Amino acid sequence: MTQGSTAGRTPQDELERALAALAERAPLEDALGAARAVVAERTAAVTAARALIVTESEDVRALEGATWRRLMAAVRGTTHEELSRERAQVVRAEAAYVLAVDQHEAAVAHADELRARLARTRDAEARVRRARGELERALLAHGGSGSARLEEIATQVATLRAEGTELAEAVSAASTAAMLLARAGESLDEAIEIVASRRVLVVPGAPWDALAIAAEDVRRATAAVARLDAELADVRVVRMGSVGLDRLLMSAEAWTDAFVFRAGSGRELVRTRSRVSNAFSTACHLERSLTSRASDVKARIRALDEERSTILARS
Structure with a gap:
């Protein structure tokens, strides 16, 4: 059957598009509410991380200046050791702040994206009414039947396509997270080898670079996991969570500080490597599972499209 169209679209096409926007609205409202909560959580984390930098910096200044704490440390003969420890704590706090800012920016961007998508669904109900009327008129004009089933x-189809869009975004996020986690694992392996060989204490240059690369790769992987968590919420899958990476994230200066090394930098690197490995396995599993769901959705849409074509051919 040949139906009237607007810009090459049939009434059925218009109805499907309108219903797709309508079906997307409620999940988007739920997702936006959850995203706003994450933004509030990340904002608090940035504030706390900033305050921690101030606190740790004050401790360093206290040891560097003429204070009772410095005098007592001098008496005990521990000034250098305590100063090294406090400086390492400052670097840790700065690394945590950078991570918190990254996660906050990602959360805000995700909320903004959801807000923009929700705005595009505001006239969905009116579009559905118009498209429904056009489809009924077209079928009656050609003596056809089956308008109820077409609707x-x-x-x-609208619901499935909305789900398919969310699944595609989640699959992409899982793939990116897996890739960055794999890269972080490789960088950590090299850093662990350097620390294990003790070259970090005697060789300048390259070892520091390897540790800096590992720190940056872990930071990027952590940000990718945070983005994946946001996408998992949209497809109703349990979030991965921080997987413990942010707790152990440190910059190269902290890892290569002599005091921190003696206190167990090697062990922290190994623990971070274990968490990265577990997170990588989880991300790969999620990618496979989400891809399977996306394929199932596409198959269901194809079956419905075939039924639709059969009904229209009889009309």
């Missing part, structure tokens, strides 16, 4: 198909 059911349109509703189902």
